Amino acid sequence: MRRIAMLLLAGWWVAGCTTSEVVVAHSVPLTKATTVTPEADLLDVAVKVFDSGVPDGVVDKDVLESLIREGTFVQIRRSEALYMAVVLRNTLQKSGNWGAVWVTPKDSTVADLTVTAKILHSDGDTVHLRVSAKDSTGRVWIDDDYKMETAAGAFNRQRYPDLDPYQDVFNEIANDLAAARDQLSAAQRAEVRNVAGMRYAADLSPDAFAGYVADDGRGRYELKRLPAADDPMFDRTRRVRQRERVFLDTLDQHYEQFYNEASKPYNSWREYAREESLEIQDLTKAARWRTGMGVATIVASIVYGSNNNSSFSDRVVRDAMMYIGMDMIRTSQVRKQEKKVHTDTLDELSSSFDKEVEPMVVSVQGTEHRLTGTADAQYQEWRDLLRQIFVNESGFVPEDVTISTEPEPEKPVELPPVPE
Secondary structure, three states, rough: OOOHHHHHHHHHHOOOOOOOOOOOOOOOOOOOOOOOOOHHHHHEEEOOOOOOOOOOOOOHHHHHHHHOOOOOOHHHHHHHHHHHHHHHHHHHHHHHOOOEEEEOOOOOOOEEHHHHHHHEEEEEEEEEEEEEEEOOOOOOOEEEEEEEEEEEHHHHHOOOOOOOOHHHHHHHHHHHHHHHHOOOOHHHHHHHHHHHHHHHHHHHHHHHHHOOEEEOOOOEEEEOOOOOOOOOOHHHHHHHHHHHHHHHHHHHHHHHHHHHHHHHHHHHHHHHHHHHHHHHHHHHHHHHHHHHHHHHHHHHHHHHHHHOOOOHHHHHHHHHHHHHHHHHHHHHHHHHHHHHHHHHHHHHHHHOOOOOOOOOOEEEOOOOEEOOOOHHHHHHHHHHHHHHHHHOOOOOOOOOOOEEEOOOOOOOOOOOOOOO
């Protein structure tokens, strides 16, 4: 029993646990194009705004508290869904393997390939995504989980000014997409482009383009035939599609602006969140260790005292064990409170990221249309407007179309005080 008591006393001086860290930053290189591909042979990519993994709208209090306990902060996660989509778009553009790459608020056949992703976890230390990519024929290119742990050095902006701390996971996604594309023949890539164009035309005018693409009912599309090269109706659909591309270019500027404005605070939040995540893990382990050791020490002191004579040395050992046991339980509670403080601090940081798209003004042959609301709402309103023009004008889409962001109102001028 004396030996056990000595071991428990010695354990008081031992640290509970330590957390291992990733030490290598940015270990996944981006696969870049080694040859120049004609623009007509490049596939266009739509990166849909990521699924945040948290409920939309107002979140119930119980659900919100549950998410916070898991380390998920709703406002941060919703902003991450947009921010990460822009990072993936930038990564694909840097690779030089693709044509146009846009961030889109919803699905659209304007692109040849659509990438979707859901954020399963993100706390600055670990990121976990579920990513899927399908081309216009319904062929699945990738459908897999991507996960990585960040190294402290990844947050060194002086050394890595152009690399996101999560860059390895985005490089891995981009590399897998490039590998999937390389597995397709030139004829298959051409079919992807043709099917995308015909599906878009069928969306605009189902009656005119029925039968050009066959849907097998399971999400796969097969090209049956193409319209004549000089088909005026198909030419109009291509012009509508081009107008949508212009809109996506304009919307992309908004996403880029959000990305630029959010980069500094978001990177700071992630770096701090990473430290907090590691600290919380250590505190949790240490708190459990201290509580368990404290209870064990108190029990051992009682047993030790009841099984030994009341000599001075025995009483010293017994009292010391009792004191240490109580101290371990007390400090475990303190550490739990520290953990709560860290978690509450992260929650407070989530309030500065929510942002709405500025209204856009679309001018069609001198007639202005004001698009308002979220990016999703403006995009849908613009697509509805294009289809209305297509129908009302028998498929004619005016060439005189301009899109601009509504300027912010000027700040009021402060007049000097009136002298008394």
